[in-house]
Amino acid sequence: MRAIALFSGGLDSVLAMKLIVDQGIEVIAVNINTGFGSTNDRLEHIKNMCEQIGAKLEILDLRKEFLDEVLFDPKYGYGKNFNPCIDCHGFMFRYAGKLLKKYDASFMISGEVVGQRPMSQRKDAMMQVQKLSDYDELIVRPLCAKLMPKSKPEIEGWIDREKLLDINGRTRTRQLELAKEIGLENFEAPAGGCLLTEIQFSQRIRDFVEHGHMEVDDINTLKAGRHLRLPDGAKLIIGRNEEDNDKLFATKSLKYLKARIIDASGPFCLFEKNASQKDKELAANIIVTYGKTEPDKIYEVNFQEYILEGQKFPTKNELQKYFILG
Ligand code: SF4
Incomplete structure (x- = not known):
């Protein structure tokens, strides 16, 4: 069993991957370069995180596709600035989903947490992201899966829902505890973030x-x-x-x-x-x-x-x- 992970390089996505790796599932970490994030500035950090939890890294350069398909005409509009977060997440899952076949993977995961970000991580927005992605039932958010409807991988028993989490909201206390528990090092990346915000x-x-x-x-x-x-x-x-x-x-x-x-x-x-x-x-x-x-x-x-x-x-x-x- 393999899974494709949307991997920003941030702590949440590392922990989400670790929860799935710990269930004996191979994880391919896909970092998507939209041109406005920090892929190039944080490449060493991104590689280091993957090494620590045993995930294979793939970087997708989707700068052109992001300009053509998302940035100027987002179906769900913009956040506070020029950030079309809901459409952007849907776009990322859509392209990551194209790798399912390449890696013979069965589902996708991300480090999203319900209630963590005002625009894209409300529960209803997360469901909209799934719809936009074309892979609705194959998306799992391991950090907050217990707060979401059951996904196909859980229903089918490909993964154990009981070992997934119910993290909610903006505080990161549980994430920091988890990082400590698994002995993750240097997980807070220098700078970064998305310029569109x-x-x-x-x-x-x-x-x-x-x-x-x-x-x-x-x-x-x-x-x-x-x-x-x-x-x-x-x-x-x-x-x-x-x-x-x-x-x-x-x-x-x-x-x-x-x-x-x-x-x-x-x-x-x-x-x-x-x-x-x-x-x-x-x-x-x-x-x-x-x-x-x-x-x-x-x-x-x-x-x-x-x-x-x-x-x-x-x-x-x-x-x-x-x-x-x-
Ligand atoms: S902040 Fe929003 S627009 Fe920027 S990468 Fe994240 S989801 Fe995409």
Whole structure:
């Protein structure tokens, strides 16, 4: 008997897998990369968790599918920000379900807990997720299974319902006790979380889709730098540090020109290709303002396809109106 687990890397999903592994069932941990979570940042952590409980790891890159099928038209709407959690969970189960055949697995599990999250982990929302998934009766939530209707794996006796749990609500006391009992180490991952739940990042997405169509390559550019929308609509992204600069430099998006001051040091920037002359000149001045530059001097900025002169603004305060903020 095998099971496919939706595996975020968080403690709840690790414990859910452990409860099933302990019933002698092989678990394939599927981590789904939507582009907005922390798959890449936490890869070592994710591997380590799987090793500790003896699950095989599979990472699915579903960034394109997530943009095409979920992010902009969720059947059950959004949470507080741009997070379409109910549809997202349904989507994850739907794609994880496609692996049932590949692994000759019989059912799916996740670490969801009733009442833990306001949008997607209410009991009714969890039932909606099942409907969206196409695998309604094959989904088990081991941490709160006793509070849910019986699933097929329980009815059929593939797993013992008595060994599943009835955890409910937001406190994590029982999860922490369980982690201690099984001797799980380093289970609290550094940082992480889904950017779609963050107000400022959600605002960047809203602004982006007001001005164009989002593709996979745009996801990374949204994650790095300061984002400005200039008066005629061109987007300017300014790296804040070396990490941002590296991320922006690595973009494969064809929507942007890479820009940098020629005769002084300054941040790495991306600037939208089809900008008006007015926005181009403003962008040059802004880029010079964020460089190590002097107020009364003229600098050249290289925009790959053209070079423009720019001059530092007296203060950065007057640029605030261009910032895309939450
Ligand atoms: S927070 Fe919501 S949108 Fe983000 S990964 Fe989780 S379920 Fe999906």
